[in-house]
Amino acid sequence: MSPDREAGFEAVDADILRELMNIAFGKAGADLADVLDMFVVLNVPDVQVIPAARLHDHIGAEIRSQPGISVVEQDFWGDFQGNAFLILPAVAGKNLLALLAPEEGTPATGSTDPYAAMDSLEGDTLMEMGNIIIGACVGKLAELLGTVVSYSPPSVSVDDDLGRAIRADLFEPGYSAVVLQTVFSFGNRDVKGFVFLVSSRESVQWLKAALHRFMAQYE
Amino acid sequence: MNERDQILDAISVGLVTLDPDLRVRSWNRWMAVHSGLPEEKVVGAPLFEFFPRLENRVFLRNCRSVLRFGNFAFFSQKLHHYLFPFKPPRSLGGQLEQMQQSCVMGPIRGADGAILSLFLVVQDVTELVVQERRLVEMNMRDGLTGVFNRRYLDHRLQVELERFRRYARPLSVVIVDIDHFKRVNDEYGHPCGDEVLRALAASLERSVRKSDVVARYGGEEFCLILPETARAGALTLAEKVRRCVEAQRHAWGGRELSLTISAGVAEAQAGAAGPAELLQRADQALYCAKSGGRNRVEAEPVRS
Amino acid sequence: MTNRSILVVDDSAISRKILRSCLPRDREFVVVEAGDGASGLERFREHGPDITFLDLTMPGMSGLDCLAEMMALRPTAIVLVVTADVQARSIARALESGAMEVLPKPPTREAIGGALARAEGRLGARGVA
Numbered sequence: 001m002s003p004d005r006e007a008g009f010e011a012v013d014a015d016i017l018r019e020l021m022n023i024a025f026g027k028a029g030a031d032l033a034d035v036l037d038m039f040v041v042l043n044v045p046d047v048q049v050i051p052a053a054r055l056h057d058h059i060g061a062e063i064r065s066q067p068g069i070s071v072v073e074q075d076f077w078g079d080f081q082g083n084a085f086l087i088l089p090a091v092a093g094k095n096l097l098a099l100l101a102p103e104e105g106t107p108a109t110g111s112t113d114p115y116a117a118m119d120s121l122e123g124d125t126l127m128e129m130g131n132i133i134i135g136a137c138v139g140k141l142a143e144l145l146g147t148v149v150s151y152s153p154p155s156v157s158v159d160d161d162l163g164r165a166i167r168a169d170l171f172e173p174g175y176s177a178v179v180l181q182t183v184f185s186f187g188n189r190d191v192k193g194f195v196f197l198v199s200s201r202e203s204v205q206w207l208k209a210a211l212h213r214f215m216a217q218y219e
Numbered sequence: 220m221n222e223r224d225q226i227l228d229a230i231s232v233g234l235v236t237l238d239p240d241l242r243v244r245s246w247n248r249w250m251a252v253h254s255g256l257p258e259e260k261v262v263g264a265p266l267f268e269f270f271p272r273l274e275n276r277v278f279l280r281n282c283r284s285v286l287r288f289g290n291f292a293f294f295s296q297k298l299h300h301y302l303f304p305f306k307p308p309r310s311l312g313g314q315l316e317q318m319q320q321s322c323v324m325g326p327i328r329g330a331d332g333a334i335l336s337l338f339l340v341v342q343d344v345t346e347l348v349v350q351e352r353r354l355v356e357m358n359m360r361d362g363l364t365g366v367f368n369r370r371y372l373d374h375r376l377q378v379e380l381e382r383f384r385r386y387a388r389p390l391s392v393v394i395v396d397i398d399h400f401k402r403v404n405d406e407y408g409h410p411c412g413d414e415v416l417r418a419l420a421a422s423l424e425r426s427v428r429k430s431d432v433v434a435r436y437g438g439e440e441f442c443l444i445l446p447e448t449a450r451a452g453a454l455t456l457a458e459k460v461r462r463c464v465e466a467q468r469h470a471w472g473g474r475e476l477s478l479t480i481s482a483g484v485a486e487a488q489a490g491a492a493g494p495a496e497l498l499q500r501a502d503q504a505l506y507c508a509k510s511g512g513r514n515r516v517e518a519e520p521v522r523s
Numbered sequence: 524m525t526n527r528s529i530l531v532v533d534d535s536a537i538s539r540k541i542l543r544s545c546l547p548r549d550r551e552f553v554v555v556e557a558g559d560g561a562s563g564l565e566r567f568r569e570h571g572p573d574i575t576f577l578d579l580t581m582p583g584m585s586g587l588d589c590l591a592e593m594m595a596l597r598p599t600a601i602v603l604v605v606t607a608d609v610q611a612r613s614i615a616r617a618l619e620s621g622a623m624e625v626l627p628k629p630p631t632r633e634a635i636g637g638a639l640a641r642a643e644g645r646l647g648a649r650g651v652a
Contacts, residue, residue, distance in 0.1 A: 022628070026580075026627075026628065029608065029609075030609045039612065040610075127293070127295070128292070132290065134290070135291070136284075136288045142289075218540065218544040
């Protein structure tokens with residue numbers, strides 16, 4: 001039995017999800033612009049069904065894997081669950097820090113603290129941003145699907161390579177994940193990156209059902 | 220009091236809930252104890268009335284995000300240090316003035332799934348931070364003498380050279396080497412040798428300024444990084460140390476011994492290649508000092 | 524009253540389906556669909572629809588370009604933009620380019636019904652049967 005048939009996620013399901021993502025990410029983009037006080041573009045998202053074993057390579061190919069990428073990973077769970085990845089190529093990470101550095105007078109800017117290395121500041125700023133962006137994408141999608149999700153604390157790798165940043169064994173083998181991806185940019189395109197949402201094995205069936213519930217409103 | 224309220228009052232984490240307009244809805248006992256503000260005083264008032272420094276861009280951004288997207292916002296200790304300025308619960312050697320905190324903010328939803336309010340969990344991680352700093356310190360220090368170790372020296376020199384390149388502030392290094400150290404170990408034994416090293420390290424620390432770095436460079440060598448110091452200043456300081464060591468008398472096992480040091484000075488030049496090059500030039504100068512008779516300070520010749 | 528002719532331009536078949544299902548049930552419309560900007564423009568020229576529903580984010584010719592072309596062809600055209608991109612800047616651009624209204628996705632029967640009513644009001648005022 002091919003993994004795709006086991007998952008039961010078909011072309012029409014992908015079409016519905018793509019449209020939902022389009023809507024969700026459009027809303028997320030507008031809200032993000034508001035929350036971050038900056039112009040944000042979330043580009044037309046894509047939906048693919050990828051066997052878990054090939055996920056790592058797929059992501060690598062999409063981001064045209066270079067050294068020095070930064071990755072924020074966050075797990076989300078609920079009826080709809082999986083892993084979310086925000087990936088920024090090297091330069092974007094530095095630009096991001098410049099755009100969003102905490103203002104003077106906040107409890108810790110880290111600059112006078114000998115124990116806060118510069119990486120740490122970049123990593124934590126990245127984590128905060130990643131958390132918000134992932135929250136926007138997943139949250140809006142969950143809303144359209146009629147569900148609510150919880151999140152794990154994000155983990156960050158700064159200036160690393162894909163192999164180390166995303167463990168190859170993260171994905172349980174033998175199932176086909178539904179992968180939602182988009183390219184985003186903000187602050188006049190100084191910061192450009194990718195968001196990948198990878199469904200877990202358990203939630204593929206739920207997702208399918210939720211998509212059909214959504215369309216039922218329009219029959 | 221119902222079960223849930225009892226739990227909220229018993230737990231050793233802070234729990235605050237906030238309205239969308241950031242007024243306090245609830246304030247558990249931990250928060251009351253550590254803030255000195257009882258529940259009655261705080262509930263219904265704007266959070267920023269009691270904690271004005273929280274009204275900053277980052278905190279507000281996270282609140283907006285949670286209210287809009289329903290995500291969780293994590294305020295790590297590394298980036299924020301703390302959200303609420305509380306005293307550390309126990310005197311942890313006076314290292315940290317404020318309690319270090321790791322906080323999480325998240326949404327509270329109504330029956331229809333709409334986000335009604337925010338929760339904020341506050342955890343005291345002061346002890347963890349102190350432990351971590353201790354480890355970091357140990358990693359930077361030489362076990363025997365307590366001055367910085369080679370690993371830190373290399374890192375710090377890199378940083379100082381960056382600063383030199385960017386702002387053109389003078390920077391010098393001095394390599395200090397004990398004369399005839401092998402003899403000390405042979406005649407008086409290794410424990411004496413260790414004591415001599417400790418004494419010299421202490422002497423060096425006393426002689427330098429706060430912004431200077433004293434590090435153990437090798438078995439019997441130390442390296443000083445002197446920011447904001449040019450050749451002349453470095454020479455003066457090295458000479459001072461030399462005289463001080465020469466004058467000192469050590470007692471060991473009923474005998475008296477005295478020591479001398481040789482030192483090599485080098486100043487960072489424009490177009491400097493890197494830490495290795497600077498150290499090598501200081502080393503050359505040290506070699507001159509040794510071959511020039513020891514108990515001397517030499518600097519590399521001035522470039523024209 | 525003649526049946527209103529409606530053109531729906533959107534690259535997503537799902538989105539077109541959703542929009543169609545939001546049209547008032549108690550009336551008949553002549554609906555033509557197009558899956559991208561270029562063919563949308565062609566259908567617009569061929570059929571001269573009373574009302575056009577247009578998506579903004581399409582591959583190839585963008586929604587904004589398509590809108591500009593349509594308004595150039597017929598300055599009195601009624602184009603209702605239906606889009607996922609609800610940032611203020613994008614909405615402003617669409618309105619400046621000649622869209623009568625901008626509606627967020629996913630559309631609801633109420634929103635579409637309301638927009639249609641306002642569009643027909645404008646058509647009626649011009650004396651278009």
